Amino acid sequence: MNIRRGLMSIAAAMAVLSLAACAPTSAPKPSGSASPTASPTAIAASPRPAATPEPTQAEQVQAFGGDCAKVFSDGELSDTFGTSMTDLGVNWSVGQEESLGGLRCTWWSEGIYLGAVLTVTVLPAELAPAEVNGVPHCYVDGGGCSVTAVTSHGWYTVSIFGSLAGEDQALVNDLLQMVAERGDALPAASVPERSAAAWGTPTPTCAELASMLIAPDGAAVTGIDYAFDEASPLTSLFDVLGRWCTLATIAKDEQGTLVPVEFSVMLVPGGAVVYDESAAKAGGTPLEISNGRAVSVVVPFVAEGNGGVFATDETNTLLVSVSNGFIPSDFAWVADQLLGALAR
16 A cells, blocks of 8 residues: 555544543444534633643643543543454654644554544644634545544544444544543643754655655656645645655565655654654664664554655654565665755
């Protein structure tokens, strides 16, 4: 599976809740059918507990304290979907949300392949574009539903995907309501300051990235543009977090044969805040590059586990995702050349 396409379909499908201050008496259940006329849930900022002091302006606060256990418990999700839900060990981060003071959590059904996948993304409210609140957007191929809302405390996005979730607008709305209430009961997240060495935003276009690369055998690298579903709440989210660039060149496959290959690149300005932890959590194997540090990893987000290269210049991070059938370490040159070209 191409990670870029997978992210828009599979990761365009996931959701959330929490075991924070006060858990609900009963978790929402899939309604069993879509509700085409479902109206958007009105999200109002919940009052924070009086005993919780607000951080000073000098303190940087991460959404939910960076703890997915405060967003949703495995037990709540298992009750909701009628099957055991876990993170399946694929929840390491490339730093997109953390570099902005946010958090993303993902759960997968255990024992039922893609039966249910839920993701919540929380970012500081100040990052949300105008008029981001909306009705749930469900995908015509039955790929799931996503919904987003902004309160005074945060920008919340919830997605569900899979045969146990389907196009259940009522469920995704219920989950969004609960996430927002729990997030609003905690200190508001804030965007951390970035160093002068952080890459600027927006990051270079796919064509610009391709122009920075020359394959080891001299083969050209080109950028590939894929259309996004502009109606999806995830479009605004990816506009802020950054989007995958899919590039193409000629490379050797696992049998050593030169064949056309597509690979994807994600740039994360300021993402080094998670590098050491994520490299360890991903079981990364160190790779030698000239312009920073890199490890060969199984990339997050997709259950099949595409291979990739995760790299840092000690301020920023980037992830190169490689198609199945290719050796990830053979693409360390991509990370090395981009780190060198983007150095500030």
